[in-house]
Amino acid sequence: MKPHRECPLCIVSVRLNEVASANLSNEDALEASRLVLETSARAFREEDELTRIASRIFMTVSSKYPQVVEYYRVAKRRSIDAAKAQLPAIQSVLRGLEGFDLFKMAVKVSIAGNLLDMGVASHKPPSNLQIASIMGMRFSIDNTHELYSMLKSGGLRLLWLFDNAGEAIFDTVLINVIRGMGNKVTGVAKAEPGFQNDLTVGDAEYAGLRNQLDDLVDTGYSGSSIHLDKVSGEFLSRLKESDLIVAKGMAHFEYLSEVNLGKPIAFLLVPKCDPVARVLRAERGTLIAMLRLS
Known part of the structure; x- marks a missing residue:
């Protein structure tokens, strides 16, 4: 499925919420949030299918911050x-x-x-x-x-x-x-x-x-x-x-x-x-x- 106009806000909001909910220091949470935003910008430019975009962003962030995986x-x-x-x-x-x-x-x-x-x-x-x-x-x-x-x-x-x-x-x-x-x-x-x-x-x-x-x-x-x-x-x-x-x-x-x-x-x-x-x-x-x- 191609992304719709609502999809960037939804995906980024979910990613930022899980970063905020994970057991991260303030500094790490800010850095993880920057990673969400940077990865999202690239993924929405370079991918054309919604589930691939969502997967790419989550896998990038969770691989660097295993606290997100533990939260889930x-x-x-x-x-x-x-x-x-x-x-x-x-x-x-x-x-x-x-x-x-x-x-x-x-x-x-x-x-x-x-x-x-x-x-x-x-x-x-x-x-x-x-x-x-x-x-x-x-x-x-x-x-x-x-x-x-x-x-x-x-x-x-x-x-x-x-x-x-x-x-x-x-x-x-x-x-x-x-x-x-x-x-x-x-x-x-x-x-x-x-x-x-x-x-x-x-x-x-x-x-x-x-x-x-x-x-x-x-x-x-x-x-x-x-x-x-x-x-x-x-x-x-x-x-x-x-x-x-x-x-x-x-x-x-x-x-x-x-x-x-x-x-x-x-x-x-x-x-x-x-x-x-x-x-x-x-x-x-x-x-x-x-x-x-x-």
Whole structure:
């Protein structure tokens, strides 16, 4: 996705906020802030795709100031723990549902987890997601029937592109339903040290996600999406072998909506900014379950 007029302010604001929130001395915080501004100016001149711009700025700053990575590590563990505390209430609502009704409610839970995104300046992630709030959310794009029809016979190999760490806990609700239909799900996390509050393999191990998946891999790269010229050969092999990609969150949509992988992609997200909402022709804060067949 190309940058929109709002994107520089959003990205720079998020980067400056994480510098201010990290455990840096005043002098280091000022120097890190200068690095954010200088790197941002170069990235917006030299890159033409939004997720590459965001990745370049974050990776430049976090590689020099590991305190930023530590800030997110603590935030991610807190988010994982909070999400786990919500699971019993969610599971009680799902109990008794079956078939498409169970599937659609699990999709809603998974997408609602995308609200835990810390990377949008105009969006404040909730401290926890109550089941009543999740049930009250509505779809702007709803391809759940088509996705269910594809999955219900089983036998598919899914590559699940995780997004935020806390969100991944809500994803397990849908992953369990999909695996229960006889499909295999390989979870994909970012390589260490990760991107913002996105899930890394270390976070996945902390969350106990390996037990919820048929396999768990990383991209070999810590950028915001699966930039095909940056990810590992092992990941590309997994991508080639898969039958369906599930892409969680805005960054994966921003990148993959303009990339032809030659296979179906299910985009599951909440648009939390005007540029993404405009591209989707959807309303901010609503649920998006969009199946692109090729």
